Amino acid sequence: MNQIKPYPKGRDRAKVPLLPILSTYLTTIKASSRSTFVAADVEGKMLRYERIYKGVKAISLELGFTIVTLHELRHSCTELWLEQGVSVEDLRRLLNHKSAKTTERYIQRTDRRLHEIASKLGDLKWGD
DSSP states (O other), X not given: OOEEOOOOTTOOOOOEEOXXXXXXXXXXXXXXXXXXXXXXXXXXXXXXXXXXXXXXXXXHHHTTOOOOOHHHHHHHHHHHHXXXXXXXXXXXXXXXXXXXXXXXXHOOOOHHHHHHHHXXXXXXXXXX
């Protein structure tokens, strides 16, 4: 499986698995680029956070959303993964958190999730 190697806050490298569709997309982009970077700017230099943020901000405004940050998207992905049944321990590893307490702060506990849990409990057989 292809992986991306981000440089997190602590500067320790982390390996994060990529979805096959994303790996294919990035491979295609790389094949058509002369840059040594997979995600390069128009000059072939490494794509910087500020440039990505400006793009996300522009898309947010174009779609009529409040401005979304990459960190907010990280929180949203965490909640979506949780709703799909990913364990907190696996989330911790995906997010490269050293402590599960840090991961817990990412979990928003949406009303939809609470209703799903209540529904599952309602489906249980409660004795005779």
